[in-house]
Amino acid sequence: MTDQAQSLRHLVSKKIPARPAPSSKRAAKIITITSGKGGVGKSNFTLNFALKLRSLGRKVLVFDADIGMANIDVLMGVSSRFSLYHVLRQEKSIYDVIQYGPGEIPYIPGGSGIADMISLSEEDLNYFVSQIELVSSEMDYILFDTGAGLSKENMKFITSADQCLVVTTPEPTSITDAYALIKVVHGNSPEVPFALIVNRAGDEAEARQASDKIILTAQRFLNLDIKMLGYVTDDPHVVKSVKHQFPFTLAFPKCEASRDIQRIALRYLAIPAQPESGSLTGIKGFMHRWLKRK
Ligand SMILES: Nc1ncnc2c1ncn2[C@@H]1O[C@H](COP(=O)(O)OP(=O)(O)O)[C@@H](O)[C@H]1O
Ligand SMILES: [Mg+2]
Numbered sequence: 001m002t003d004q005a006q007s008l009r010h011l012v013s014k015k016i017p018a019r020p021a022p023s024s025k026r027a028a029k030i031i032t033i034t035s036g037k038g039g040v041g042k043s044n045f046t047l048n049f050a051l052k053l054r055s056l057g058r059k060v061l062v063f064d065a066d067i068g069m070a071n072i073d074v075l076m077g078v079s080s081r082f083s084l085y086h087v088l089r090q091e092k093s094i095y096d097v098i099q100y101g102p103g104e105i106p107y108i109p110g111g112s113g114i115a116d117m118i119s120l121s122e123e124d125l126n127y128f129v130s131q132i133e134l135v136s137s138e139m140d141y142i143l144f145d146t147g148a149g150l151s152k153e154n155m156k157f158i159t160s161a162d163q164c165l166v167v168t169t170p171e172p173t174s175i176t177d178a179y180a181l182i183k184v185v186h187g188n189s190p191e192v193p194f195a196l197i198v199n200r201a202g203d204e205a206e207a208r209q210a211s212d213k214i215i216l217t218a219q220r221f222l223n224l225d226i227k228m229l230g231y232v233t234d235d236p237h238v239v240k241s242v243k244h245q246f247p248f249t250l251a252f253p254k255c256e257a258s259r260d261i262q263r264i265a266l267r268y269l270a271i272p273a274q275p276e277s278g279s280l281t282g283i284k285g286f287m288h289r290w291l292k293r294k
Pocket of ligand 1: 035038039040041042043044045071199200201232233234235236238239242257
């Protein structure tokens with residue numbers, strides 16, 4: 001770890017107090033962040049979006065659910081001894097596994113536990129469910145940073161959550177893969193609501209062009225409405241912060257990418273809650289759907 005990163009960490013841990021909760025009774029909204037293609041910026045987006053929501057007074061838990069390339073902890077410069085794996089084996093409580101990174105963001109490393117979750121019976125999942133219910137009652141949002149593409153695990157996370165944020169870059173391959181993912185998920189579970197984030201955009205026009213391709217195709221061929229939540233500029237500060245293992249919204253709060261994340265977080269919080277559709281929301285709904293999905 002560099003000296004600069006260390007001093008930033010110190011500064012930030014002092015600077016950001018937990019704000020008072022906007023409401024005392026919580027039903028955490030479960031959001032998956034995914035993509036068709038890998039390496040598009042999901043983990044950076046998840047972490048920095050979580051930090052912004054937190055600085056706006058919301059309680060957010062980040063869950064690293066990427067089996068192949070879990071790296072939220074690397075982005076935060078922390079390492080974890082325990083993961084979901086130990087909770088599923090009932091060796092640890094969820095509180096033993098939660099780590100705190102810069103900005104006091106709590107996160108759960110999925111580790112090899114993610115693959116195990118798929119094959120657990122309802123009975124085996126009970127301890128995990130009781131544990132996750134404990135933390136979720138204290139949260140406004142739980143963000144699952146998943147892997148890319150249509151793996152079995154990814155499908156389960158996406159179709160069990162309350163909402164799916166799809167990250168794409170303006171590259172044609174990333175756009176095509178994002179649409180392919182949306183199409184398959186929608187074919188299996190038409191009720192999953194999607195929103196788009198265009199990452200690494202040159203400017204707003206490029207982001208708009210990329211998102212329009214997906215939004216218009218989905219409207220035309222799937223009769224599906226997808227919201228464009230916003231875009232994040234292609235910004236060298238992001239690369240710098242990855243190298244320093246310190247989130248860019250904390251290291252460079254004024255850089256373009258940080259301002260974009262701020263805009264996205266404000267817009268996200270301004271979207272009115274969906275009217276009750278009759279289906280279960282929050283962690284109860286998540287688990288209900290998780291067990292139902294094959
Ligand atoms: N907005 C951005 N501007 C510049 N580079 C970015 C941006 N977002 C991501 N990157 C680069 O892409 C890499 C992969 O990002 P990451 O969040 O790990 O992707 P994923 O989780 O989708 O695999 C980062 O290490 C960084 O170098
Ligand atoms: Mg990632």
